């Protein structure tokens with residue numbers, strides 16, 4: 433009750449209701465899910481005094497049955513190793529997940545000695561660590577001594593040992609999450625699962641829970657990080673005040689943000705004539721290997737661009753991944769991109785386990801689409817650049833891909849664009865990455881999109897119903913310096 437007392441002290445005259453952090457996570461997940469009742473597994477760094485919880489959510493009640501107290505659990509371990517690997521800004525854990533397939537899990541035992549766990553996935557670091565800078569810094573030193581590998585400094589090249597440590601961490605994470613999911617199945621007797629909390633952004637683990645067969649259906653919250661807790665808290669209170677209301681969000685997607693507004697005046701000089709629709713023209717440009725910014729309609733909620741504020745490319749182009757990473761996103765070259773694929777075609781290309789409207793899990797490219805890779809490739813660069821399939825820019829080195837399955841009923845506009853691309857190329861998918869540079873929030877308005885467009889090497893911008901050519905009036909130095917303002921957040 434310390435938190436409630438503290439809140440009352442801060443706002444003595446304001447009526448308020450306290451929404452517990454993990455319940456807020458679970459509530460947001462439930463509201464976006466198709467379930468009437470489900471188990472939930474909530475996993476994050478810390479929420480009040482717990483780091484993991486298992487419970488049941490219904491339209492009437494969201495209740496925690498089991499919880500792991502203290503913060504030095506699985507979420508903190510992932511953050512600690514992320515910092516140790518030199519990705520030291522808050523929320524960089526997904527970079528380690530992206531790095532993991534390049535390595536071998538040779539440090540699993542050593543990491544397990546540092547953070548042992550029980551049969552149900554209750555993991556604890558052997559020393560008490562919390563999220564304060566001093567504690568994390570001391571823990572990084574202890575981890576380095578334990579692994580006999582020096583921590584990587586920010587921007588230093590990645591050594592093979594560091595890449596193997598990323599692979600080992602991801603292995604442990606997936607094993608522990610599966611143990612917890614198994615326990616949740618047994619403890620709640622529910623057949624559907626909501627996977628939520630910041631750790632549910634680990635879409636590889638989310639995919640493994642789906643494929644495990646432990647639950648009939650698994651739904652991963654599209655706003656599983658703390659950005660979803662405000663929504664969850666509002667829904668909890670709504671539930672409390674209107675006990676009969678299930679509090680569901682429109683199943684037709686999460687496009688709840690604002691429209692972009694009008695293009696800036698200066699853009700009119702660069703407006704191109706369109707032959708046919710913007711969809712046809714943009715699809716043709718994509719098929720010619722151009723990079724296209726796509727800003728149409730209401731913005732998507734959450735950390736991932738879902739076809740309303742996106743940068744798009746052709747997944748068949750061999751060097752598209754490095755062009756997008758280095759010249760447009762200004763980020764590490766190994767980072768993979770996600771395919772947006774027509775939902776009706778996803779089974780022909782991937783082992784997709786149900787819809788992924790929000791890029792919430794990874795699937796694997798079917799073997800018939802893979803090229804054979806010679807044994808003995810080693811090192812990040814060699815593995816990164818070997819062609820693995822005809823869609824090299826959206827398929828990771830382990831043939832995984834973080835899918836967005838696009839349904840006509842959910843996002844007809846984006847579906848129309850990908851359909852046009854398929855008509856031209858025979859490939860029912862395009863690269864879809866968020867419209868921003870590294871560290872920058874996803875662009876929201878037309879003005880933000882225009883500024884990002886002209887400071888990067890994006891070739892064309894689709895903004896509302898118009899297409900613009902890039903003015904190309906900025907030097908490389910000006911572009912780099914513009915992007916650098918966001919660097920501290922990357």
Ligand SMILES: [Fe+2]
Pocket residue numbers: 453457476477478479629630657658
């Ligand atoms: Fe959280």
